[in-house]
Amino acid sequence: MDQGNTGDGDLFGEEARSVELLWGERAGPSRGPKPGLTLAAITAAAIEIADTEGPAALSMQRVAKTFGFTTMALYRYVPGKRELVALMVDTAIGPPPDLAAVPGGWRPRLAEWAMRFWAALVRHPWATRSTAGHRALGPNELGWMDAGLRALEGTGLTGAERLDTLALVTSYVRGMAQQTVTVAGGPAGTDEHAMAKMIAGLVHRYGDRHPAVTAALAEAAAVPEAQETGLRYGLDRILDGLARLIDSRRHPERS
Amino acid sequence: MDQGNTGDGDLFGEEARSVELLWGERAGPSRGPKPGLTLAAITAAAIEIADTEGPAALSMQRVAKTFGFTTMALYRYVPGKRELVALMVDTAIGPPPDLAAVPGGWRPRLAEWAMRFWAALVRHPWATRSTAGHRALGPNELGWMDAGLRALEGTGLTGAERLDTLALVTSYVRGMAQQTVTVAGGPAGTDEHAMAKMIAGLVHRYGDRHPAVTAALAEAAAVPEAQETGLRYGLDRILDGLARLIDSRRHPERS
DNA sequence: TAGAACTGTGTATAACATAAACCAATTGCT
DNA sequence: AGCAATTGGTTTATGTTATACACAGTTCTA
Missing domain, CATH: 1.10.357.10 (Tetracycline Repressor, domain 2)
Incomplete structure (x- = not known):
């Protein structure tokens, strides 16, 4: 259990990253190569898969394949599948x-x-x-x-x-x-x-x-x-x- | 898709087995060694696990381990995890x-x-x-x-x-x-x-x-x-x- | 221009469900 | 009584999953 600091209006650990992503709070990086993907694009692709092939068909590999990228590439944009699903839900609604x-x-x-x-x-x-x-x-x-x-x-x-x-x-x-x-x-x-x-x-x-x-x-x-x-x-x-x-x-x- | 025969009040394929288990319709076998487990015992153990450790912790291996049996032993009693969960739900309710x-x-x-x-x-x-x-x-x-x-x-x-x-x-x-x-x-x-x-x-x-x-x-x-x-x-x-x-x-x- | 930050890849691991083959035990039938 | 059918449990194997880690190439900044 990674509690971390639990300040007044603060969120802890795992959840904090989810919230950051959902609310678009990540600082835009300037250095490094241009990203070949977007959070929005990844989310949209994931939604498309879940819509057409069902939630069981949704896997990181499946999403990555639609872009011709490796599975692990997604982890540069999303901390994990949980967070991706959270994004999907909020976007879909x-x-x-x-x-x-x-x-x-x-x-x-x-x-x-x-x-x-x-x-x-x-x-x-x-x-x-x-x-x-x-x-x-x-x-x-x-x-x-x-x-x-x-x-x-x-x-x-x-x-x-x-x-x-x-x-x-x-x-x-x-x-x-x-x-x-x-x-x-x-x-x-x-x-x-x-x-x-x-x-x-x-x-x-x-x-x-x-x-x-x-x-x-x-x-x-x-x-x-x-x-x-x-x-x-x-x-x-x-x-x-x-x-x-x-x-x-x-x-x-x-x- | 294994449809099988879809008679009037008939259930098809995968679901039929689930229904058989749920409604206790399996013919009691006479020949063969004595079963070391019971459907009820397996279901109870699975419920116990899900209750105390959460649904994510529920795996066939985890259930089998509580009896000191191999994972595959469970498949002599239950066709698959889906059916076990169905049993769990009905029993828990x-x-x-x-x-x-x-x-x-x-x-x-x-x-x-x-x-x-x-x-x-x-x-x-x-x-x-x-x-x-x-x-x-x-x-x-x-x-x-x-x-x-x-x-x-x-x-x-x-x-x-x-x-x-x-x-x-x-x-x-x-x-x-x-x-x-x-x-x-x-x-x-x-x-x-x-x-x-x-x-x-x-x-x-x-x-x-x-x-x-x-x-x-x-x-x-x-x-x-x-x-x-x-x-x-x-x-x-x-x-x-x-x-x-x-x-x-x-x-x-x-x- | 050197280094830092970043992206994508390759490789590796552990957990998972489940299939197939096998041996041993048990019982019904002959 | 003995044989064959049936069943229980194990062993082994396969394919899928998420995700950690190290590396190579890229791009911006100091």
Whole structure:
């Protein structure tokens, strides 16, 4: 464990390098031969690979080969694979949306935020996979956080509530994106179908043990729903629940 | 791609073996030497390793070593690591809860389900990590699904709505568990703190670019909240939103 | 112009999953 | 009882992975 100095707003060791890269804080070197690569180019190539061939196909060798360089050449730009993935995630998510133009207050604003976040996630399925757990936060991701919290300004919610609200929406959208998303390495879109087929197969065999699943599936099978319908359904429930809280803050007498 | 026969309720290839293992469908062999290991023992050992040393430390060699066996010995019991992980996940989640005794209708029942699911997930942080994406469903996991759907019986929701509702709650709880969870390999409990510290550090440096994050954090910093408060907050919003929908189904005249 | 800093390469290592061949133990069948 | 089929565990081997280290060539600066 390399802790190093843990100053006030300081980051320690491994993470510090990640943050430096993510936030573009490396001093531009002047001496030495011209670099044949760019951080942006490397990141873009890595994203391209992960998008088309799946996250399992992403290796340092694979990325280096697309440039005709040796594997080790990449280590002149990136400290390690972890950091590269962090870069990939933040780049893939992209800059946060500007929701100032969305009319109608917090509700359509937060909804728009959620739908755009979802779109960004399903565009790069591996991002949700790699996002799990503790890792350095990139500027884009922090920007998304800020945009989401901005949608909640003026709602009367406390700071903690606003943060928890964003965690609620984020967790939900991320989770849905994970489930919607493709198989590792396979073409997009297949997964939902395969998953449904597998569940159907299991229910067909062991359905008697799981009556509630069987019943719900049977009833739902009659009316197939569109791709985003499920996401919208949950989002509306969340927004309704939020509306209730926000209204109760504005009209405390109604309880 | 080994598709094989894709019958009606049939599963194909690689997945079929996973399902067989998960659902305990292997014919007990009679001839040959006595097995020195058990699927259950192997799974338990693997879980122990993942729990204490993190998912990164889980390797076939590491598992085999705990029994004093060769790595390859494991392959007599498990087709591969993927299948072992699937077993681990289903075992770690454990049998579904019986919520019949919970009084008060769907709302406390679903809440209880969510809290227990959350508890099961945070007990084994790696489970949420491995659960991502397409994989074989185990009996315990399907049991949890059934228990959750059962809580929604009699609510007047359609089959599709009940499924979407469960997806909503599951996605949220899973997402929260992921964020709450420990660093890979590190001791549990550190993560939340480290994450908060990192965000604080970033805001300290780049806060001016992210006023909403800064404001929310500053406001929230005054009143530190308990571990499960965040989870409960979002859950209550979801339940409120659901209640609105369910009520509107019962009293259609009120809009 | 000499040296320092930097880039890309070649080589090496350790960990990993897993395949194939092999021996020994056990049991069912004859 | 004995043989053959079956299975468990080991040995050995292969291909892939990330990444450390030393070196050669390049370019800027003092």
